[in-house]
Amino acid sequence: MSIEPHYFVAISLPDQVKEHIAAAKQALKHPFPFQKWVHPEDYHLTLAFLGSSSADQLQLLAEQLDKKICESDAFSLQIDRLGIFGNVAKPKIFWLGVKEEKKLTSLQNKVYDECKKVNFKLETRPFHPHITLARKWKESTFPIEALQQKNPFVHKDLSFSVQSIEIFQTQVNKEPKYEKIHTSLF
Template identity: 60%
Template structure:
């Protein structure tokens, strides 16, 4: 079966943050029976899902982003909440959210603008920054109150964002996301 690779632009998490989330999620697996838990090396925060692409279209986007992203300044994100997408009794995506950060929204808007110039068709949904932990609820009686009962992290997790990456998806592998290009922010 031949499938075209898909691409996306994301904030990659530092390895030490991925490890702390991995440790914390082990305590969640019993209370939250999801079918598929994301490989810890695949934890990221998506800014723009691109879908499939030609090499030329990707190269155009790389050039545009390279010229714009280096102007960005680093900032911090703090992981803050558990949440879900989908039906309240049978969620399809279980995630970690981050505290509101204007610089993240500004960065996402800049990425979207450059993707549009590269003729990518992007989602129109409201940006809800999150790190996906798991997919496809398999349990019974999911309740929003379950999210408040579980303290995922005993310590506050914050990390510096000083770059974004272009990822390629390999559906047949695990981990399945490969960073193929890094866009670094300016220093300071």
């Protein structure tokens, strides 16, 4: 049975930031034993999950993003915290967060608007910008207090410039599993 590809719009991380996160991840694996750690090439910050799509719909979205996103200004994001999604005792997602940035929220709103214009059905949950590090907690209880104590990003200035967004295709049976299929530059 063939798995249909899924797509999403995201901000890619620069290679040097991916490398820094990958190195810091090694220090996190022992205190935070998750089942599946994300491949460093797959680090990104999702703006909109699209699901499955036709080639025509993706092409139309790419054209719309090129027109609207080029009006955006570059901005910087700073990684500043660790967090979890899901049950506090047994979380599903372990992530890195970024400092609040109004330009990021504005960009995400623009992306959502363009996705809706080409009939993508989007999630309605509030936007929580993050970079997924790992999935599926494998111990009995998550050490919530360790999030700040073991955070290798707290005293680092791990910031990066955002100058483009990409449409990615998910390739479930490959690693890394996300492939850029379109880039829209600011």
